[in-house]
Amino acid sequence: MEHVEIDEAVEQLHTILDVVRWSVSRFNEAGLFFGHGTDNAWDEAVSLVLQCLYLPQEVSDQLFQARLTTEEKQHILSLVNRRIHERIPVAYLTQQAWFCDLPFYVDERVLVPRSPLAELIQAKFDGFLNNEPQHILDLCTGSACIAIACAYAFPEAQVDAVDISLDALEVASINIEEHDLLERVFPINSDVYSALNEQKYDLIVTNPPYVDAEDIADMPEEFHIEPEIGLAAGEDGLDIVHTILQQAPQHLNKGAWIIVEVGNSLVHVQQQYPDLDLKWIEFKNGGDGVFAVQKETLEAYFGSE
Structure with a gap:
């Protein structure tokens, strides 16, 4: 104009x-x-x-x-x-977005929150928890919107907010402080689980990079403003998902679940893991490409250490 x-x-x-x-x-x-x-x-x-x-x-x-x-x-x-x-x-x-009806500071260092995982969090992961979780892991946290929303949903829980990007963790720290959660939500710099040692969790939630090469090439301009590190994940979009699934059992308590968002790459997950018992989640408010899988199921599939 x-x-x-x-x-x-x-x-x-x-x-x-x-x-x-x-x-x-x-x-x-x-x-x-x-x-x-x-x-x-x-x-x-x-x-x-x-x-x-x-x-x-x-x-x-x-x-x-x-x-x-x-x-x-x-x-x-x-x-x-x-x-x-x-x-x-x-x-x-x-420099503001909403997730789970909560406000978050955002800038070009993190993705704009828009995950259907919000519906699961607001429902307190109904069907996947037998008891209130005490320790939750949010992998690939970005702005920490998922970690913070989980902390609101479970007031007694400690939440580790993990990301490989130091830039993203700076934004996460802003939001953790603004929501007065410094005592319960902890930003951690880690390449997936690498910095978590033997820590185990009652629930793992992750919205990792999952966009395949074809979708990256076809994305509208608006998406290219976002950090590519938060979107791109190789030819089939599963570069990080493979690691997340294979190593998850080491960081889940007995009977615990991991919830993974893979968006349009769900077709690649179904092709590459046809025999893995994944629970694909249906959302009332729209969205798809999210599955849940239990520790014991992953151990049986990949073999336990």
Whole structure:
């Protein structure tokens, strides 16, 4: 958008609804891709505008008729302009995202939270836990959104938030401190399990890099803004998943489960592990490509040490 067009919009738009409608039209005109917390232009525009105004994501219809100051309109439309021309996801523009109804700081050092694992966490992993877990591992933690959400779900649990990326762990540490969980959620720099020694867990949850080479090549521009280390995992997307599964039994307590998200690479998992008894999870709120498998099942498949 030209500066003249933005200046004209700032002058002629007045209410929150005016700015949202104008932004939706510009997003549709630009052919943006939505996949970082929203799936359509309206929700994307509403999220951006309300965040810029420091308002909750759910507001009354009456508030949409509130008039904006010139400074507010200029700020919002400058970010709309960046969203269109730089293809930057809204979460990076506002440095905020939501997961399990909790706010998280995010920037380009981590993926934007959007995992269907949120539904499992909010259900307290119903069907996979006989007792409240005391020690949980979040592998490939990124922003630590999964680790922190697990800490809220299980107030007595300690959660280890592991990532190979020091950049990601800096973001994780910001979120751990902002959620006042320094005593229960611990960021750990580790290549999968390498720095965990003999530590065992009552539950392991992981959303590792799992995008295969073909999908990486075909991704919309918005996804290329995210760190590739958090997405790409070799030709079939399973480079890290293989290690996670093979070594998991060493870090699971008796009867414990590991929950793994593999997204579109589920087809590769099914092809490469046809005889492994994986429990594929169905989600009420959408999403797929997540399976659960128990310690003893993995030991029988890979052989125990």
